Amino acid sequence: MNEKIFKALNEQIKHEFYSSYLYLSISSYFENIPLEGFSKWFRKQANEEHEHAMKLYQYILDRNLHVNLQAIDAPQVKFKSPEEAFKLALEHEKKVTHWIHQIYELALKEKDHATAVFLQWFITEQVEEEKNATDNYDQIKFVGDDRAALYVLDQELGKKA
Numbered sequence: 001m002n003e004k005i006f007k008a009l010n011e012q013i014k015h016e017f018y019s020s021y022l023y024l025s026i027s028s029y030f031e032n033i034p035l036e037g038f039s040k041w042f043r044k045q046a047n048e049e050h051e052h053a054m055k056l057y058q059y060i061l062d063r064n065l066h067v068n069l070q071a072i073d074a075p076q077v078k079f080k081s082p083e084e085a086f087k088l089a090l091e092h093e094k095k096v097t098h099w100i101h102q103i104y105e106l107a108l109k110e111k112d113h114a115t116a117v118f119l120q121w122f123i124t125e126q127v128e129e130e131k132n133a134t135d136n137y138d139q140i141k142f143v144g145d146d147r148a149a150l151y152v153l154d155q156e157l158g159k160k161a
């Protein structure tokens, strides 16, 4: 595997673990409010991000390379409102999509077909991730200061988690 692609994949492992950290942090915020459906949703997202990191980890091993795990930044721990937390999640997913696309373009440029095919799963996954994050953020904005509606939304998202 080309050195640039190897570096980018290791970097993406870090990003996926960071996503897991961020969503755990948001989950903990919601647990404390308490909005337990949202908390459950973000805990599930955190587990999924861990799985994404492990998919990349396994791919590097499958290519007979050693994984270079990197330091993970601390996520934001305080949130002013549910809206801020959902907005942050959406912005983060957009960044992840951008990073995945960058690695994919690099794989095409370097003619690493195996990596390009491997990354297609992540490209499809990001469509789903951005859709969910956008829907959640739109709904939270729609609910506004209506506490009864917020409670219903919390219950509904909890059922999906």
Ligand SMILES: [Fe+2]
Binding pocket: 016, 019, 048, 049, 052, 096
């Ligand atoms: Fe992810």
Ligand SMILES: [Fe+2]
Binding pocket: 019, 049, 093, 096, 129
């Ligand atoms: Fe994600």
